[in-house]
Amino acid sequence: MGQDFVVLSLVPILIGVLAAVSCALPGNFLLLRRQAMMGDMMAHSVLPGLIMGFLLTGQVSGWVMFAGAGVAALISALMVEAVVRLARVDPGAAMGMTFTTMFASGVLLLELTGASGVHLDVEHALYGNLESLIWLDAQGWASLIDPVALAGLPPELAQLAVVAILLALLMWVFWRPLVMASFDAGHAAVLGLPVGAISLGVVASTALASVAAFTAVGSILTIAMLICPPATARLLTNRLGVQVVLSVVIAAICAVVGYGVAGFGPQWLGLPGAVSAAGMIAVTSGVLLGLAAAFGPHRKAG
């Protein structure tokens, strides 16, 4: 353990946990508002924005890429609205159309501009690069208080920490209106709450979480963490506050356990190599959900 752990595993685990928590927070409200597929959509739609950001700056991380992904998320949200209004189709169809188009355009951008293979490739976008976010400047646990080494931390860590704290604060401050508008939009509107703005806020928070998580951990983990931990928590409790706290705990457990199993699982089974950590974290979240669906105290309606 010791030094190897700090250099190789500490930062990926922290990033995994922060990404999972950032996604699980807005995921609770998506679940409540029956917009769970919004997460799926956002997680696919940010790809072309990320690639545009990369093409502009030539760097695989950084705030330009982050901004590009944000713009892509915004475009996709507007496109869903436009398709629903214009073609009068159900939101599911509009979302399915939007995210496949955005994702396909991202893949095309990647292949046509030659960005592929140099720094970015499609696999990177799909299952992230969690394992490669290592902390080269670390010498051991002591580096945690060494400012020089801390400056060498992957920027994704700071981005995700900022996003997770921001989302948690926003949720804490706006808790009451959020809950009221999500449970009963009609009643909330009568009370004079800005229901439209709240709805927009939920979508924007989802986009923010997706963008931050996607850059660090890829689409698969983003989708899984937006949906699975809140859904698992939903089967364990009837109280929304408890559900949110539980979902955060579950998301963190998924990240740690999934990362560990991906790194060491094949060795335990006597098999060579390691497998994708992002994929394994998603599988872990599915297993936990399966357990909750089979044994959870509040799995049935009512």
Place this chain on the structure above:
Amino acid sequence: MIQAFLLQSGYNATLVTLGAMALGLATGAVGAFLFLRKRSLVPDAMAHATLPGVGLAFLVMVAFGGEGRFLPGLLLGAGVSSLLGLWVLQGLVRGTRLPEDAAIGIVLSTFYGAGIVLLTYIQGLGAGRQAGLEGFLLGSTAGMLREDVYLIAGGGVLVLAALFCLRRVLVMVAFDPGYARVLGVRPAWVDAALMALVLAVVLLGIRVVGAILVVALLITPAVAARMWTDRVGVMVLISAGIGGAAGFGGAAMSAAVPGLPTGAVIVALVFAGFVISAIFAPKRGLLGYLRRAA
């Protein structure tokens, strides 16, 4: 490029292009019926759920000393795991209080994660034989065998034939399940038949378009066709036409330009079909809307 469109760039490329067109026709037509049932995102979960089956089938076939890329074997594995995903989805919807959209997302992300785990494991084996399995993620017509194309094109034709036979009950159940029941048609059975056809086109499509994007071929042509007409029969034909044209164009373009991912091109083309429809469709299109407003 022009040669590819005129089917003059070799026997194999022509075959692949025609196969992709048959696939597009079948998915477009099935998608139109699915659209009427408002279950457009269920196949997204089914398509992602094929991935672990593909990986497992590959491992099993290699373990028995066979050729890991044998397409019928891979599709069998994909079909089994997709059905398992659908079963879990139904179980979550019926057995818990989670809404259907959450259940779709859960199945999609968990199975997709399991698929990625298996694919990265297979890559780690480094036998070099895994080349081509990534094609199941984003679709690729490169390296397709002639038998694979026959399988995809033949399957597409079978799906179209089945749709033609089922068209009346499908429409009836979509619009008026009560009336269908009076006539002795069981909506649950018709829905099951439709999902079987959806599964068939998803399986045929994952090799060409990829598991992540194949759902576009089921949704977008139907939405585009909806812009033009209110009549079901016409809508199915237009939807199939858009899907077929996109399949044809996408396969031809990716054959002409090396490195162009087939699935992404096809998806971009069906979206182009939607944009054209959204602008020019007489009643619901943007131009018609402006003309009425003026």
